[in-house]
Amino acid sequence: xxxxxxxxxxxxxVESRWRGVxxxxxxxxxxxxxxxxxxxxxxxxxxxxxxxxxxxxxxITLIDALCRHxxxxxxxxxxxxxxxxxxxxxxxxxxxxxxxxxxxxxDLGRDAFVxxxxxxxxxxxxxxxxxxxxxxxxxxxxxxxxxxxDRLSAAVRKVFTQLYNEGLIYKGTYIINWCARCHTALxxxxxxxxxxxxxxxxxxxxxxxxxxxxxxxTTRPETIPGDTAVCVHPEDERYQSLxxxxxxxPVLGRQIPIIADAYVDREFGTGALKVTPxxxxxxxxxxxxxxxxxxxxxxxxxxxTQESGPYAGLDKNACRERIVKDIEAAGNLLDVSDMEHAVxxxxxxxxxxxxxxxxxxxxxxxxxxxxxxxxxPELTRIFPESWIKTWNHWLDNIRDWCIxxxxxxxxxxxxxxxxxxxxxxxxxxxxxxxxxCGSGDLxxxxxxxxxxxxxxxxxxxxxxxxxxxxxxxxxxxxxxxVTGFDILFFWVARMMMMGLHFMGQVPFRHVYLHALVRDxxxxxxxxxxxxxxxxxxxxxxxxxxxxxxxLASFAAMGRDVxxxxxxxxxxxxxxxxxxxxxxxALIHLEQMPPAVDLGAARGLHNQWLLHRLETVKTGMDAAxxxxxxxxxxxxxxxxxxxxxxxxxxxxxxxxxxxxxxxxTGTAKFVLWTALRELLVxxxxxMPFVTAEIWRCLPTPAxxxxxxxxxxxxxxxxACVRETEADDMDFVREVIVAVRTIKAELNIAPxxxxxxxxxxxxxxxxxxxxxxxxxxxxxxxxxxLRMEKRLNAPKASASAVVRGCQIIMPLRGSVxxxxxxxxxxxxxxxxxKDIMASNKKLHNESFITRAPEQVVERERGHAAALRDARxxxxxxxxxxxxxxxxxxx
RNA sequence: GGGCAGUUAGCUCAGUUGGUGGAGCAUCGCCCUUACAAGGCGGGGGCCACAAGUUCAAGUCUUGUACUGCCCACCA
Numbered sequence: 001x002x003x004x005x006x007x008x009x010x011x012x013x014v015e016s017r018w019r020g021v022x023x024x025x026x027x028x029x030x031x032x033x034x035x036x037x038x039x040x041x042x043x044x045x046x047x048x049x050x051x052x053x054x055x056x057x058x059x060i061t062l063i064d065a066l067c068r069h070x071x072x073x074x075x076x077x078x079x080x081x082x083x084x085x086x087x088x089x090x091x092x093x094x095x096x097x098x099x100x101x102x103x104x105x106x107d108l109g110r111d112a113f114v115x116x117x118x119x120x121x122x123x124x125x126x127x128x129x130x131x132x133x134x135x136x137x138x139x140x141x142x143x144x145x146x147x148x149x150d151r152l153s154a155a156v157r158k159v160f161t162q163l164y165n166e167g168l169i170y171k172g173t174y175i176i177n178w179c180a181r182c183h184t185a186l187x188x189x190x191x192x193x194x195x196x197x198x199x200x201x202x203x204x205x206x207x208x209x210x211x212x213x214x215x216x217x218t219t220r221p222e223t224i225p226g227d228t229a230v231c232v233h234p235e236d237e238r239y240q241s242l243x244x245x246x247x248x249x250p251v252l253g254r255q256i257p258i259i260a261d262a263y264v265d266r267e268f269g270t271g272a273l274k275v276t277p278x279x280x281x282x283x284x285x286x287x288x289x290x291x292x293x294x295x296x297x298x299x300x301x302x303x304x305t306q307e308s309g310p311y312a313g314l315d316k317n318a319c320r321e322r323i324v325k326d327i328e329a330a331g332n333l334l335d336v337s338d339m340e341h342a343v344x345x346x347x348x349x350x351x352x353x354x355x356x357x358x359x360x361x362x363x364x365x366x367x368x369x370x371x372x373x374x375x376x377p378e379l380t381r382i383f384p385e386s387w388i389k390t391w392n393h394w395l396d397n398i399r400d401w402c403i404x405x406x407x408x409x410x411x412x413x414x415x416x417x418x419x420x421x422x423x424x425x426x427x428x429x430x431x432x433x434x435x436x437c438g439s440g441d442l443x444x445x446x447x448x449x450x451x452x453x454x455x456x457x458x459x460x461x462x463x464x465x466x467x468x469x470x471x472x473x474x475x476x477x478x479x480x481x482v483t484g485f486d487i488l489f490f491w492v493a494r495m496m497m498m499g500l501h502f503m504g505q506v507p508f509r510h511v512y513l514h515a516l517v518r519d520x521x522x523x524x525x526x527x528x529x530x531x532x533x534x535x536x537x538x539x540x541x542x543x544x545x546x547x548x549x550x551l552a553s554f555a556a557m558g559r560d561v562x563x564x565x566x567x568x569x570x571x572x573x574x575x576x577x578x579x580x581x582x583x584x585a586l587i588h589l590e591q592m593p594p595a596v597d598l599g600a601a602r603g604l605h606n607q608w609l610l611h612r613l614e615t616v617k618t619g620m621d622a623a624x625x626x627x628x629x630x631x632x633x634x635x636x637x638x639x640x641x642x643x644x645x646x647x648x649x650x651x652x653x654x655x656x657x658x659x660x661x662x663x664t665g666t667a668k669f670v671l672w673t674a675l676r677e678l679l680v681x682x683x684x685x686m687p688f689v690t691a692e693i694w695r696c697l698p699t700p701a702x703x704x705x706x707x708x709x710x711x712x713x714x715x716x717x718a719c720v721r722e723t724e725a726d727d728m729d730f731v732r733e734v735i736v737a738v739r740t741i742k743a744e745l746n747i748a749p750x751x752x753x754x755x756x757x758x759x760x761x762x763x764x765x766x767x768x769x770x771x772x773x774x775x776x777x778x779x780x781x782x783x784l785r786m787e788k789r790l791n792a793p794k795a796s797a798s799a800v801v802r803g804c805q806i807i808m809p810l811r812g813s814v815x816x817x818x819x820x821x822x823x824x825x826x827x828x829x830x831x832k833d834i835m836a837s838n839k840k841l842h843n844e845s846f847i848t849r850a851p852e853q854v855v856e857r858e859r860g861h862a863a864a865l866r867d868a869r870x871x872x873x874x875x876x877x878x879x880x881x882x883x884x885x886x887x888x
Numbered sequence: 889g890g891g892c893a894g895u896u897a898g899c900u901c902a903g904u905u906g907g908u909g910g911a912g913c914a915u916c917g918c919c920c921u922u923a924c925a926a927g928g929c930g931g932g933g934g935c936c937a938c939a940a941g942u943u944c945a946a947g948u949c950u951u952g953u954a955c956u957g958c959c960c961a962c963c964a
Binding site: 634748 | 890891892893899900901902903904907908910911912913914917918919921923924926927928929930931943944945958959960961962963964
């Protein structure tokens with residue numbers, strides 16, 4: 001049943017009501033046995049510590065649009081929501097809270113601390129879910145997952161165990177990235193490199209035999225106590241005699257060899273490199289290669305170890321000052337210069353990362369990467385394709401992935417060491433006894449796994465793996481992964497490796513990488529910069545649909561999104577426009593209008609609108625399918641505002657007032673159909689306002705239905721009518737011409753003028769007759785006369801539309817000079833176009849080499865222009881005469 | 889040092905197969921025409937960064953240059 005809509009659109013009430021309706025109805029909870037092609041997406045799980053930011057909002061909006069569109073296309077659609085435990089981030093949050101109470105996690109002990117984190121998660125970890133809900137995400141809440149759910153944790157243990165047994169997970173002592181603040185190892189890609197100003201010290205190392213010295217350059221003098229070699233390029237002439245000799249470490253006086261390796265850059269510094277295998281990734285490699293000593297001089301807290309001799313116990317920064325002073329005092333500091341170099345920082349807390357040697361667990365990513373690389377683009381397509389190169393490059397240069405973290409919050413590594421025999425046991429379930437010696441004295445590894453380890457399993461762990469579930473059967477692989485490109489490697493690549501290894505299939509058919517949302521200046525939004533635009537505040541202020549439409553319209557592939565509040569405000573107007581258009585329509589659609597054969601509908605405006613509707617329908621369908629969200633937004637925007645509202649609603653008003661029942665009936669049914677289908681088209685981007693209007697639209701059977709269940713409208717081939725649409729365009733152009741005359745001559749729009757037209761041919765004459773009423777109404781004229789000869793008062797304003805002369809006699813005090821200027825301007829425009837056209841047509845190559853179609857079109861174009869020029873000239877001349885007479 | 893984007897109206901951005909450039913906001917003029925002033929109608933405003941090349945034809949394809957941004961990288 002139709003009911004009147006409230007005067008203004010109030011998003012808040014409408015949105016909250018529909019959220020409730022959809023959740024209660026189970027419309028987003030699919031049955032794996034239901035028919036329809038499967039379509040599935042797993043949400044990029046936000047951190048439980050997170051608050052919704054614009055990046056999430058963009059991600060959710062785009063995924064939701066895809067899912068809603070998929071349902072409209074009859075697909076059996078699943079969108080799995082969930083959150084990530086975010087190991088380091090969450091532990092940091094809780095530790096901060098503890099610090100407020102003057103405690104550390106060690107004061108609580110491991111079990112109590114983990115319990116505390118769980119409590120925190122239960123209390124605050126759902127905020128982000130509520131925020132996702134607020135955006136209208138059509139996720140299936142019955143399948144909500146958390147990376148530390150029992151089932152997902154079991155999946156993690158199974159994966160770990162299997163990879164260990166396959167030799168793809170191993171434990172070893174290596175140099176890793178160490179964050180002294182988070183007190184844990186970090187993976188290579190968790191280190192952010194930033195250019196920092198630093199200094200380069202040149203230090204003299206004396207030779208042990210007293211025969212001279214070699215000068216090295218270093219940015220980190222505090223690591224000097226850990227030096228175990230000096231390295232030069234094997235072909236460096238300066239140092240040939242020194243290779244193989246022994247140098248002395250400054251201050252400490254320890255003897256170290258001078259070795260040669262082609263790794264050294266002769267151009268940099270002095271061409272001589274001090275090698276500190278325990279405190280630099282490259283030096284580590286050199287140390288391994290040349291069998292050097294490994295001396296650790298900085299501990300995991302950033303303090304100097306006993307090995308550092310006189311500096312033991314100092315903070316590494318204090319050590320730097322002291323050792324530089326000492327070296328200088330000994331006369332071995334040659335100079336200090338400024339230099340910029342990249343310094344690694346922890347991606348979580350931004351502390352400077354220290355290369356650190358320790359025993360850690362690794363995934364043999366080097367062995368898993370090739371399959372992931374090969375999967376693209378044959379098995380998985382990446383959009384936009386420009387990312388494929390980056391993908392390949394990263395996977396080709398991958399190093400093994402350090403997965404152990406020295407924190408407490410996360411999946412504890414399922415490995416136990418036997419206190420009796422020292423053997424390592426890895427198992428999915430806690431073993432009761434050592435498999436080797438039978439001892440019950442087993443100690444579990446203290447470390448937890450990198451958060452991304454569990455995220456890597458997300459596409460199948462959320463569907464119930466390792467059990468053979470109906471969900472997996474139905475929805476794995478997922479259809480598309482939608483995420484920001486910033487986690488292409490953290491997450492996407494690792495899901496690909498794990499998915500291929502454990503499922504034997506890629507985890508997703510497509511990867512759509514969307515932009516990062518930036519502020520109006522193009523900066524990354526961040527709390528520290530203070531340039532964050534809060535999506536929920538925007539949704540609250542302008543409505544969720546306006547926010548979503550803005551994000552969709554900004555989401556052009558391969559570009560960053562620069563968000564501004566003004567743009568959101570602009571699209572709120574669009575939402576309002578839709579609302580008001582619907583209000584108007586509903587006034588005339590109290591009852592369901594009887595069906596009419598639309599393919600045979602009368603009325604040029606009806607045919608035109610139905611034709612346009614077909615075009616927009618196909619265009620938007622393709623846009624959604626190809627992830628061109630901005631195109632979908634733009635198509636619908638222009639159609640609704642510039643065609644449906646600006647033209648059709650105005651054109652249909654007389655029909656609705658008419659006594660002619662057939663005419664009124666056709667109008668109502670076309671109006672009903674167009675609005676109804678438009679709502680379906682817009683629904684993926686603007687679910688709330690469209691659902692609300694839909695509810696109010698009358699239905700054939702009279703029952704209320706939910707737009708979220710409605711299918712995408714069928715194509716209506718009989719309504720595709722290029723000719724009629726073009727005819728309507730002609731009528732519209734005539735109307736615009738009259739309006740322009742009035743506006744430019746400052747004739748009040750309300751002044752009912754009369755119009756003379758002089759059509760080009762009988763076809764135009766017929767069209768003008770057909771469009772007579774529309775022209776009279778929309779151009780606000782009192783009469784329209786058609787004449788074979790120009791027979792108008794000379795004092796007329798005029799224009800030419802497609803060769804049809806349009807003359808509006810002027811009366812009263814009008815700006816005659818203004819009309820002359822106006823005609824002059826029109827003529828100039830035509831002149832210019834003629835020149836351009838002639839240039840082409842007089843070009844022999846164009847005539848002979850361009851396709852005939854193009855040439856023919858150009859000829860027609862030129863002819864029309866010449867015709868227009870003649871007619872404009874004639875009109876202008878007549879007018880000039882009139883003006884002259886007037887002056888007399 | 890590599891790689892990838894971008895450079896279009898005052899601002900923020902579209903522009904799918906090469907065929908005489910669009911939107912929103914801003915701006916100017918007129919209008920409260922009963923869906924909408926969060927509106928209607930009309931206008932102004934662009935050598936599409938620069939330079940070569942391919943082509944009958946280039947915002948669109950190729951190369952180079954400049955600037956901006958991002959990613960990767962072991963120059964101590």
